[in-house]
Amino acid sequence: MAGFGWRVGSKLQRWGRSCLRSFSSAVIPSHLENVGFIGLGNMGSHMARNLVMAGYKVTVHDINENSMKKFADDGIPTKQSPLEISETSDVVITMLPSSSHVLDVYNGSNGLLRGGGPLRPWLYIDSSTVDPQTSRNISTTISRCHLKEKRGYAEKPMILDAPVSGGVPAAEAGKLTFMVGGLEETYIAAKPLLLSMGKKTIYCGGAGNGSAAKICNNMAMAISMLGVSEAFALGQNLGIKASTLTDIFNCSSARCWSSDTYNPVPGVMEGVPSSRNYNGGFTSKLMAKDLDLAMASATGVGFKCPMGSEALETYRKLCEDGSELKDFSCAFRHCYAGKDEE
Structure with missing residues (x-):
């Protein structure tokens, strides 16, 4: 070529x-x-x-x-x-x-x-x-x-x-x-x-560099979603509403796509999967697949990705628990047992 x-x-x-x-x-x-x-x-x-x-x-x-x-x-x-x-x-x-x-x-x-x-x-x-x-x-x-x-x-x-x-x-x-x-x-x-x-x-x-960029992007997205979900769940358990914490995240150093565009907490943002029982969007099954690709590629070049590996295990568990067709933001509900906004 x-x-x-x-x-x-x-x-x-x-x-x-x-x-x-x-x-x-x-x-x-x-x-x-x-x-x-x-x-x-x-x-x-x-x-x-x-x-x-x-x-x-x-x-x-x-x-x-x-x-x-x-x-x-x-x-x-x-x-x-x-x-x-x-x-x-x-x-x-x-x-x-x-x-x-x-x-x-x-x-x-x-x-x-x-x-x-x-x-x-x-x-x-x-x-x-x-x-x-x-x-x-x-x-x-x-x-x-x-x-x-x-x-x-x-x-x-x-x-x-x-x-x-x-x-x-x-x-x-x-x-x-x-x-x-x-x-x-x-x-x-x-x-x-x-x-x-x-x-x-x-x-x-x-050739192949577009695919390499994509799996790196999705690995970062998965890790980010899990981190944001965990922080929201902790906040709710400490008595802070997810909507309040969202306002804080989105004007401070915690701001990211998972908080300001694709919020995983039901009732906080309209038009995203969390507002429709995590239906539609990017499924947990596909996220697990992409993380598996990323981890296999990392192994192929001798590079360790501890957070990527942990994210893969989390999404595999989500799929095993019956949420493989739910949007990947359902990690909030299934992994951290957060309370929906009232």
Whole structure:
């Protein structure tokens, strides 16, 4: 891939800047127009709809027929396999629950790369949260593939690992942050597409670096949520209302996303999972999965993460206790037995 980047780097940079100019004038470049989207869960469904609203020609696939029916009912084309998505798309975006799902969608019997033959899509973007090695392995596989038709802006198919931050509310509002790994020239070229689903993109370096940034972010988020939850529970046991403690946290050194944007105490903040019995949002099961990825990656480089390890055990226990589908902020209720605001 390095040689490829050297050959077409300046061309892609010029093309990327042209994309940005075109995007700013509401004209979608033809090489970004036909987008296949795979994975219509809590996050992906909103991301795909934002692409439709931005004017892209979107075709979708999910193993859940009910999820696809919602799109079909709105006149959005659906396909029955990743392979079928690949056959009609210039760009393919995947938003899937785990590394195993990503590998199956890319390498399975009806996957995007079936047989390793020439490919129609010039760009693949994986926004799933997976381990960095999975991202790098898929990047290596794609680097060995060829395009069915060479294009002026791409001589070989390319891939970006581009996981997101912001949760379901940001996905719905089109305000996600993308952490992107891959060739920088490819990142520049894809930026208009990413910004139709988010408010910010951050280039993290080579293949797998976006995935590495994401698992570090989620580890910090989990640890923060547990710390904030524990502090709220202690405050309530000492006679301080959670709403009062929230006001204090949010104008002092304890302020963080878990206190001012995603408060875990029921009755304190509207529009967050804790206000609806921890339904919706980012599940404890997914948080446990992401922490497991982070700990496995840490082990792979010989680095110890004691707080990350403790957070993983906490979320595993939450899942075992029946809260795997509850939002991860339910740690407040289940781990610390806090009292709801009256």
